Amino acid sequence: MPHPKQPEVGRALPFRRPMNDATQTKDATGRLRQIEALTDSALAHLDVEELLSELLERVRDVLHVDTAAVLLLDRASNSLIATAARGIEEEVIQGVRIPVGRGFAGRIAAEKRAVILDRVDHTNVLNPILRDRGIRSLLGVPLRSQGEVLGVLHVGTLSPRKFTEDDAELLHLVADRVALATQARLNEADRSAAIALQNSLLPGRLPQLHGLEFAARYVPGEAGGVGGDWYDVFSLPSGRLCVVMGDVVGRGLRAAVVMGRLRSTLRAYSLMTEDPAEVIARVDRKLQHFEPGEMATIMMTVFDPSYDTITISCAGHPPPVMARANDPATVLELPVDPPIGVFANHRRRNTTIEIPRGAVLCLFTDGLVERRDATLDERFDELCQAVQADAPDAVCAAVMLRMVGSTTPKDDIAVLTVRRTDDSRTAPLDIHVAAVPTSLGQIRVALRRWLATVGATDDDANDILVAVGEATANAVEHAYGAAGGVVEVHVDLEDRDVVIRVRDSGQWRAPRGEHRGRGTMIMEKTSDTFHLIRGENFTEVIMRRRLST
């Protein structure tokens, strides 16, 4: 490797070789400018690793050393991770980790001061790469940003060298520049990651359902950092629908990560119990055990399959506003239980509320109503004036106009509006899904919901679910070969008759397996009329079932 103590021939570097102390200082100042120059806009496009790599190259020239490396502190593991290196690239490639307090770099981070090693050996250096590469002398300084240690910058030589206080002083100056630039990059990287995470976790497209309409808004707060606000809408196997609004205390990537975990946890527990107070209680236990110190508010709303009522449980979250058709909006009166993450095993309560047709429910996070220049009551009054029993998107727009206007909000704001549509006649159910086993559950969810809206009794609903289940399972099992295909389900009401059509586009084949022919028998028994139409390239089952009154 070329020895960079002698500037390479033909390399236009704006410094001279050191002559004496005075010129050296002057020289050092000049060289420092080179480092400063690296923080300019020309390098703005570089990410942390690229930027550090560039800076280290200059550091090698400025200090006449053979190696230069930056290790950044990983707070979670309290260790230093090699992030950029020149002359000892292996450090980064091999993912070197040094516990704070141990070895050369670890000592610098722990003591927050420069460390000079005139002679490197196994007693003072933990990292075997440094010894194997034949590094003889080392000088390292902490990278500091706003008083906090961000990492360590160290330089080394392959021949013995006595690093001086002046060298250390110069490296400190360089470290300050590096820390500044690095902190800015890390903040930006955190911000980008938080935004990407938030975007990936908020539902990109809200569900399209017969009987309910949705619209949502999410606006990050003034500080630019994304917070931990989230909302979620998802169906359960029973046909119930969950609408969740939550807010993790804190900002930035950390809050976004906790938010992502809470969202998954809440979804998972919802498959085990559909009681919102119970779901929140379990999420609370999980949070307290695995993420102690974090706190969040949650509003969980479960619509029953007919959408006639909601069951709602509130963990320290601002209550939703509801507007019934032709009535002014009001704040729902709910018992408010504590946020999650604070009290062990606190009692949590549910409230059941009727949702008349045409009513609008508006859920939101506190950023919408909290403002320094107005009381909460005033803000809730304003919100009630903005919410009307209108199309959800129009309601969201009206709420944002009135509550946010043209002032960038201090805090994040999430708003989710749901309207129960006012159809006098239930629209037919139309489902086109892949002919795979997992579609059967999806079909049942949609069918349960549809049957609830047409007022089917439990007995009618169960029979119809079985009949449709058999017809769709046939399509999944028999219609297609390895390539698969689609199954279509169409369900409509004619007077009090539920008319069901299940169709596939496959080639008919005789049923196989142990339950051969049983499906047809079941379909005949659970419907009033049953027809099987076998086409060249399709099979269709048509069944009717009269609803009891």
Added chain:
Amino acid sequence: VSTPAVTVTTEPSGSTIAVKLAGEIDLANADDVAQAVDAAITNQSFDAIIDVAGITYIDSVGMRYLFTLAARLNTAQIRLRFLAPLGTPARRVIELSGLNAVAPVDPPLG
């Protein structure tokens, strides 16, 4: 069907369809292989035999397809069997990945 690195040969015989895979299967051509194999196994087949003896390399994307195929044919009640002679590259991957737990492999595990 032929792609740069892989060949898929199909041979129907009565209600049995035999598919021979040879060459390399990776991210770049796994979709083509899947399409060719899927098209060959119709719902009229009772048995499907996938001969993987000629595969010189198969990555996780290729294996994911074989798992998907096994699940799909199980649902469609089409018997599936893999021919993977001992000592062939695919045999090793089949054993390591647990594919032999979801579909029979010839020769069977010793």
